[in-house]
Amino acid sequence: MSDLTMWIIFLAVGLGTFAMRLSFVELYGRLRIPPLLSRALQYVPASVLAALVLPAVVYPGGHGDLALNNPQIPAAIIATLIAWWTRNTLLTLAVGMGALWIFKMIGL
Structure with missing residues (x-):
């Protein structure tokens, strides 16, 4: 595997991880979470x-x-x-x- 391919994979995984975490932070205040899910997330x-x-x-x-x-x-x-x-x-x-x-x- 070439160095360029490795850097592209690292960048894609990093951006994907950042996007997943950002989506929870950004959407948490805007979406209404059901009480059952909210209680489950406490654990x-x-x-x-x-x-x-x-x-x-x-x-x-x-x-x-x-x-x-x-x-x-x-x-x-x-x-x-x-x-x-x-x-x-x-x-x-x-x-x-x-x-x-x-x-x-x-x-x-």
Whole structure:
């Protein structure tokens, strides 16, 4: 593939991505979104975060097999419970990291 073809592909993908994002920003204020869709869109950030974090917790190092002696799993469960009970982000991070460090120190 020539350099010119690569640059044309990069430019086309960049413009396409920009157009998709701009369309949501520009059209969001002008279009009336149904209440059901609006409620569903509130859960998008949490689901994206879960999709990014869960594979890193369950498969440390990107390996495809589930390790039962993985200290990240119980630490993530504890952090999830703290987040659910307190709704405090800083406390969740502190308790989750503290639990992970403790589990690593005791060799879990």
